[in-house]
Amino acid sequence: MGVEFEPKIVAFMCNWCTYAGADNAGVARMESPSNVLPIRVMCSGRISPEMVMRAFRAGADGVLVMGCHIGDCHYSTGNHRSVKRMPLLRNLLATVGVNPERLELTWVSAAEAPRFVQVTHSFTDKIRSLGPLSQEVAE
Amino acid sequence: MNKLIIDGAEYQAQDDQTILDVCRQNGIEIPTLCYHPAMEPYGACRLCTVEVIRHGWSNLHTACTHPAWDGLEVKTQSPAVYDVRRTLMGLFLSRCPHVPVIQNLARQYGVTEPPFATDDPDQKCILCGLCVRVCNDLVKANVINFSDRGIDRQVGPPFLEKTRDCIGCGACTIVCPTGAIDIVLEEAGVYAEKPLGPTAAIYVPSLQAVPRVPVIDTDSCIRFRQQDRSNGKIADACGVCQTLCEANAIDFDQQDEILDLTVGSVIVATGFEMWDPKKLSQYSYGRSPHIITGMEFERLSNAGGPTGGQILLSDGSKPKRVAIIHCVGSRDHNAHAYCSRICCMYSLKHAHLVRDKTGAEVYEFYMDMRAFGKGYEEFYERVQEEGVTMVRGRGAVVDVLPNGKLRVKGEDADLGKLLAVDVDMVVLSTAIEAPHDADKISALFGLGRTADGWFAEAHPKLRPVETNTDGVFLAGCAQGPKDVPDTVAHAGAASAAVLGLLDRGEVVIAPTVAEVNRDDCVGCGDCLLVCPYTAITRVEGKAQINAALCKGCGTCVATCPSGAIMALHFTDDQIVAQIDGVLAWA
């Protein structure tokens, strides 16, 4: 049995909800996968498609975009933009030969430390089963 | 201004005052039976008789009806006055030999035995007419009046029959000086008693109310109850409070007012609500009047409460055994998972009060005793020393037995045994929870809420009164369960944070704002559409950002098709460097 593939995952997190939720998970000594590499932005609305593409290009096997639940965005409607942007971007990924499953948009509030842990684990498991992105793009 | 001499001293009086008014105002005692300050004097009982000397002529008059004319001389204690009152009290005592008020007054005038034969020893009515006047003149229900004449004279409803016109206000029972009228609640149409509620239609909500002013309960107020619901017009009835209020503070037309205030900061201190124990049927709440919540116990043991602070069962007797159940709705995955924090200590307080006021046996069912504060553990010990039986284990079920007694079952974990105790009263120390409309408050102020429903502070350790919305602070239970000392400390910190802002007079904003590079901006205006703060305007065909309005979310940055906007401290270059960095290192 070879060494199991460990994916690299870039997780964009908004400052107010998900980042705080991740922080709370840490404070509560909950374990989240070390595959997830956090990038803090002020709002999920700050994440442009270019950044997601940049992450893939720089070697990420998966990208998580996380923000406040709809209605809870610190800036009221920043996450409304992400809701429109990310599905479009997933379509785009398919056309360039990247499995759209490698990009996920999801909501984690500051109070949802357990959810943060669960979401990061299940996404990591999914990407692990998809295998490395380099392999997929090469095929 | 009239001047008159009463018992040798000179007093001043207004034109519309009676001799009785002047005497009462100056602390001169005159006995009365048929007088009530809210109604016109009637002169029926004659007990207020005084000697009035005018132009040298002396006469006996009733003080309640005689105007306080200029130049009068009044004697309230002369032998003639004493004689008249003594005779009157003899007559009253012969009519009503067993009424304490009459007995006491008669004794004051040296009458201890009825001088005449008594017709009906149970008679209580002295025919003063107060009830008749209150019903007709004040309440305007026109239900009671006099009937028959001479020695047959009596008061009552028409033909002395029950009438549906009685609105059950009870005003007649209150004004009756001898307690001759009882209200019997037996039919619909008469308002049911509120066992734990206020006892009058106008009351100060609680002894410590701030501001400490009375309110009118429009459901019980005679005037409001006869309101014309079609046009909101209030009946012209009663108004006793208005008549009697010297400060002239009663305003029946007062309406709720909505004020628009411009403020710089807001402290949200919306507190808690009680969790409803009906949600878990095993506690049988609502199935017996003797299963009450901690809050209802507070009302019962309050000196301003319905029993004057005595702890009584619904039949007026003292309970002999009381069970107090902790954690009802708290630490329970079927209700609230969290510990409500305050109930252990208030349960101990309740146990102490029951022991102190009734001497009843107290069984306290608890899982863990959270005596967390300064002096609290000591109080716990003291309550144990007072003889309270502590049962370690959740009170699991409360059954209402056919004889009305209550059976509490639970496990005594210390003994490892199941336990059942029969008690007279059960106090449920119910959980506290976020107010039912907390979602509206959170939407209004953009507040986050923790999973348990309370408003989220900006940081659980370092910023406990701030929220993520600038200028909005939290105080007290709005942020999570707290007892009074913790609430006061938290509120003090919130006020200090607000004062800090006021003192500075200017606000410091985060430097993470967006900036437009005018050379790259093509003026498409996409950013204007996405900005939640309308911080972007078009100036000379190009986007311009007002840094004071911008909150730095960066949505415009990600939207701009020309890459002309930069989020300071979160620039594309910085984020890309981070992406590259984490991936290279991982």
Ligand SMILES: Cc1cc2nc3c(=O)[nH]c(=O)nc-3n(C[C@H](O)[C@H](O)[C@H](O)COP(=O)(O)OP(=O)(O)OC[C@H]3O[C@@H](n4cnc5c(N)ncnc54)[C@H](O)[C@@H]3O)c2cc1C
């Ligand atoms: C049965 C019982 C016994 C207790 N005994 C003790 C004790 O002995 N010692 C002790 O230290 N603590 C005791 N406590 C705890 C104590 O009651 C609380 O610590 C305290 O009341 C918290 O104060 P607060 O101001 O945060 O909230 P609250 O007292 O709940 O006050 C919040 C106020 O905000 C108002 N409000 C809510 N929403 C709005 C809105 N949208 N707009 C305007 N106003 C609003 C509410 O009507 C309420 O008046 C007891 C609690 C209970 C339930």
Ligand code: SF4
């Ligand atoms: S304070 Fe005591 S009674 Fe209240 S929930 Fe916590 S442990 Fe239970």
Ligand code: FES
């Ligand atoms: S601030 Fe969290 S999504 Fe906008």
Ligand code: FES
């Ligand atoms: S009080 Fe004056 S007559 Fe009764």
